[in-house]
Amino acid sequence: MHFTYGFCRCDLRLLLLRFSRCGVQGSESQSPLYQTKAVMCARMKIEQEFSPVYSPWINGTVERLNKDILQVLRVLLLEYDLDFHEWPFLLPVLQGNLNHTPLQSLGGHSPVELFTGLPASLSWMQ
Incomplete structure (x- = not known):
C-alpha cells in the first residue's frame, strides 16, 4: 500500500x-x-549537536576515525583469515584498543583513564 x-x-x-x-x-x-x-x-557535560544529513565534512574528525576503524577491521579480517561477515567479533578488540591507547590530544592519557580516573591497563587483551 x-x-x-x-x-x-x-x-x-x-x-x-x-x-x-x-x-x-x-x-x-x-x-x-x-x-x-x-x-x-x-x-557528563556533553553537548549534543545536530548536523545536516549527507554532510560528512561537518563531522570531519568523526568521519576520519570511522575511516580508520574500517581500515583496521579490514586488516584484522585478513590477518585472522575471517569471513567479512564476522567483523562484529572483532569490535571488542578494536574498542578496547581505542579506549586504552594514550592520545596526544588528551595530554598523553587514554580515554579510559580520563573517564574512570584509573590507570589504563592492557589486561583486557589477555
Whole structure:
C-alpha cells in the first residue's frame, strides 16, 4: 500500500515498521531512553549537536576515525583469515584498543583513564 505525502511516495509498511521500532517521529523526546540519555549527557557535560544529513565534512574528525576503524577491521579480517561477515567479533578488540591507547590530544592519557580516573591497563587483551 502506497500513499503520497507532499512530494514523497511512501510505503505504509515501511513507515509502520519504522514507527514500531523507533516510535512516531517527533515523540523521541518523550521516551524514557531519550530522557535517560539527556540526564547522562548533562552529568557528563556533553553537548549534543545536530548536523545536516549527507554532510560528512561537518563531522570531519568523526568521519576520519570511522575511516580508520574500517581500515583496521579490514586488516584484522585478513590477518585472522575471517569471513567479512564476522567483523562484529572483532569490535571488542578494536574498542578496547581505542579506549586504552594514550592520545596526544588528551595530554598523553587514554580515554579510559580520563573517564574512570584509573590507570589504563592492557589486561583486557589477555
